Amino acid sequence: MSTQKTYEPKPYSNPYLVGVGLGLVLLAAFLIMGRGLGASGAASTLVAVGIEKVAPEHAANNNFYKEYLGDGTTNPLKDWLVFEVLGVIVGGFLSGTFAHRINFTTEKGPNVTNKQRLIYAFIGGTIMGIGAKLARGCTSGLALTGGAVLSLGGWLFMLAVFAGAYAVAYFIRRQWL
Amino acid sequence: MKNLFEKLTIAQKLALVAFVLGFIALLIGNPNNSNKITINAKELSLSTIKDHDKINVMTLADWIIKEKGDYTLVDLRSEKEFNEYNIPTSINIPIESLLNSDLMRNQKIIVYGIDDVTSAQAWFILKSANYKAVYILNGGLNAWKNEILFPKLDVNATEEQKAEFEKVKQISLHFGGSPQIISGGTATVVNQEIKAPTTPKISAPVSTGKPAAKKKKEGC
Amino acid sequence: MMPYYKFDYFGFDFSLVIAFVIGIGFGFALERGGFGNARILAAQFYFTNMRVLKVMFSAIVTAMIGLFYFAWIGWLDLSLIYIGDTYLVPQIVGGFILGVGFTIGGYCPGTSFVSASTGRKDGIVFILGILFGIFVFGEIFPLIEDFYYSTNLGRATLPDALGLPYGMVVFLVVLMAIGAFALAGWGEKVMSKKNWSRC
Numbered sequence: 219m220s221t222q223k224t225y226e227p228k229p230y231s232n233p234y235l236v237g238v239g240l241g242l243v244l245l246a247a248f249l250i251m252g253r254g255l256g257a258s259g260a261a262s263t264l265v266a267v268g269i270e271k272v273a274p275e276h277a278a279n280n281n282f283y284k285e286y287l288g289d290g291t292t293n294p295l296k297d298w299l300v301f302e303v304l305g306v307i308v309g310g311f312l313s314g315t316f317a318h319r320i321n322f323t324t325e326k327g328p329n330v331t332n333k334q335r336l337i338y339a340f341i342g343g344t345i346m347g348i349g350a351k352l353a354r355g356c357t358s359g360l361a362l363t364g365g366a367v368l369s370l371g372g373w374l375f376m377l378a379v380f381a382g383a384y385a386v387a388y389f390i391r392r393q394w395l
Numbered sequence: 396m397k398n399l400f401e402k403l404t405i406a407q408k409l410a411l412v413a414f415v416l417g418f419i420a421l422l423i424g425n426p427n428n429s430n431k432i433t434i435n436a437k438e439l440s441l442s443t444i445k446d447h448d449k450i451n452v453m454t455l456a457d458w459i460i461k462e463k464g465d466y467t468l469v470d471l472r473s474e475k476e477f478n479e480y481n482i483p484t485s486i487n488i489p490i491e492s493l494l495n496s497d498l499m500r501n502q503k504i505i506v507y508g509i510d511d512v513t514s515a516q517a518w519f520i521l522k523s524a525n526y527k528a529v530y531i532l533n534g535g536l537n538a539w540k541n542e543i544l545f546p547k548l549d550v551n552a553t554e555e556q557k558a559e560f561e562k563v564k565q566i567s568l569h570f571g572g573s574p575q576i577i578s579g580g581t582a583t584v585v586n587q588e589i590k591a592p593t594t595p596k597i598s599a600p601v602s603t604g605k606p607a608a609k610k611k612k613e614g615c
Numbered sequence: 616m617m618p619y620y621k622f623d624y625f626g627f628d629f630s631l632v633i634a635f636v637i638g639i640g641f642g643f644a645l646e647r648g649g650f651g652n653a654r655i656l657a658a659q660f661y662f663t664n665m666r667v668l669k670v671m672f673s674a675i676v677t678a679m680i681g682l683f684y685f686a687w688i689g690w691l692d693l694s695l696i697y698i699g700d701t702y703l704v705p706q707i708v709g710g711f712i713l714g715v716g717f718t719i720g721g722y723c724p725g726t727s728f729v730s731a732s733t734g735r736k737d738g739i740v741f742i743l744g745i746l747f748g749i750f751v752f753g754e755i756f757p758l759i760e761d762f763y764y765s766t767n768l769g770r771a772t773l774p775d776a777l778g779l780p781y782g783m784v785v786f787l788v789v790l791m792a793i794g795a796f797a798l799a800g801w802g803e804k805v806m807s808k809k810n811w812s813r814c
C-alpha cells in the first residue's frame with residue numbers, strides 16, 4: 219500500500235450542475251422510454267422472485283408478489299427497472315472510481331459506533347421498504363419522476379417524505395451530529 | 396449585459412435560465428399539441444373507400460379460432476356491459492378513456508361497440524391521435540350475435556346455403572352460440588327473435604377481470 | 616415522435632439495454648452529487664448541507680422544462696409519458712414512513728445502490744433492510760390491501776388538480792425551486808455557525 223500513490227477523494231461536484239445532469243438523464247428516459255427512473259421496484263422484483271423460489275404457492279396467493287412476477291411468460295428479472303438498477307450500480311462505481319471515492323467503510327456520525335450505525339441502517343431500510351411499497355414508489359420513482367411530470371401524488375409524496383424525515387430528525391440527532 | 400451575465404455564479408446563471416424558460420412556459424400555457432387534431436382529411440376519406448378499415452365478424456371469428464395474435468381487440472362499451480358479455484380476446488377500454496389507454500400507435504387495433512356508431516367515433520378519435528392501424532368490427536356486437544352466436548338458416552334454404560351454414564355452425568358452436576333453423580315467414584322470425592336464447596356467458600381466457608394486473612407496472 | 620419506445624422504434628429487449636445505459640447515467644449523477652454518502656444525505660435533515668434539495672429540485676426543474684418544450688415543439692406526445700395513478704392517503708402515509716426511514720437509515724433506495732457500489736457497508740446493510748421491509752410489506756399486504764387501493768384519483772396532475780394551465784404550474788415550480796435554493800443557501804450559513812459538524 220505504501221508504495222502506491224494514494225489519492226485524496228475529490229470533492230463532490232456543484233449540486234446544481236449535478237441536478238441538471240440528473241435532470242437530463244431523467245429527460246432522456248422520458249423521451250426514449252416514456253417513463254421515468256426508479257429504484258425500489260427492482261428490489262420488489264427481487265423479493266418477489268425470492269419468495270417464489272422458496273414458496274411458490276405462497277407467492278401465487280399474494281397479489282403484491284404476483285404483480286412483480288408478471289404473467290409467467292417472461293422471466294420477472296428481465297425487467298426494465300432491474301436492468302436500470304444494475305446500471306445505477308455500475309454508474310455509481312465508475313463515478314466513484316474516477317473521483318477516488320471508493321472506500322470500504324461505514325458512513326456515520328462521530329458519536330455512534332459502526333455496529334450501531336449498521337443497526338440503524340437496517341432498521342431505516344426496513345421502514346423505507348415498507349413506506350416505499352405503500353406509496354408505490356421511492357424518492358427516485360415517485361418524488362423525482364413524479365415531480366418532473368407534475369404528478370399530484372408525486373408532489374404530495376415528496377412533501378410527506380420531507381415531513382417524515384424532519385419529524386424524526388431531532389430524536390435521532392445523536393446518530394448524525 | 397454580457398459582462399453582467401459572466402459575473403454571475405454557475406448557480407445564478409442556471410437559475411436565470413430556468414426563470415426565463417419558466418416564464419416563457421407561463422406565456423405558452425398549454426404545451427399539449429396532442430389535443431389539437433391535425434389530420435389529413437383526404438387520407439381519411441380515402442381510407443374509407445372499399446371498406447379497407449372494416450373487419451367482418453366472420454374474419455374475426457376465424458382469427459380468434461386460429462389464435463392469430465397480431466391485433467388488439469378493443470371493446471368500447473362500459474365495464475358493466477363488458478363483464479356481461481364480450482368477444483373472446485377483447486380488452487375493455489370505454490370510449491371516453493381511449494386516449495389514456497396503453498394502446499400503441501403502431502398496433503393493429505380493432506374496435507367494436509354495440510353497433511357501428513361508437514366504433515366509428517372511436518376510429519376517428521384514434522386516427523386523429525395518430526394511431527396507424529385502426530379497424531372497425533363491421534356491425535359491432537349486434538353483427539357478432541346475429542352472424543356468429545345465433546346464425547339462422549331458413550328451412551327452405553338451398554343446398555348451397557345449407558353447406559355454407561354447416562361451416563358457420565361449427566364456428567358458432569366454438570363460441571358457445573346456438574345456430575337455429577327457422578321456418579320462413581316474417582312472423583315466425585320475429586317470434587324467434589324474441590325467444591332467442593340469452594347470450595352465453597363466455598369468459599374470454601385473457602380478458603375478463605383485471606386486464607391491467609397481467610402487465611407489470613411501469614412505476615417504481 | 617417521442618417517446619420512441621411507445622412508437623415501437625425498438626423492442627423490449629433493446630429497451631433493457633437502454634435501461635442499463637440510463638441507469639449508468641443515473642448512478643453516475645447520484646455519486647457525483649455525493650448521494651453515495653449517508654452523512655451528506657442526512658445533513659439535509661439538519662439543515663447543514665442542502666445538497667439533496669438542490670440536486671433534486673434542479674433535476675426536477677430541468678426534466679420538467681425539457682418535457683414542456685419538447686411537447687410544445689411537437690416532438691413529444693406528453694400523454695404517452697407514464698404517470699402513475701395518485702392514491703392520495705396511502706401515498707402521503709407511505710411518504711411519511713419513507714421519510715422516517717430516510718433519516719434513520721441515511722439513504723433512499725436509489726442512493727443506497729450507489730453507496731453499496733462505492734463500498735459503503737452501511738449502504739449494503741441498508742439494501743438488506745429494504746429487501747426485508749418489502750418482504751414485511753408483502754406479508755402484511757393481504758391485511759392492508761383495501762387501504763392500499765383507497766382514495767384512487769387516477770392519473771392526477773398538478774395542473775388538473777389546481778385548475779391552472781400547464782405552463783403556469785411549470786413557472787410556479789421554477790419560482791418555488793429558486794426560492795428554495797435561496798433559502799437553502801441562507802439556512803446552510805446559519806446552521807454552520809451553530810457549530811454542527813459540516814460534511
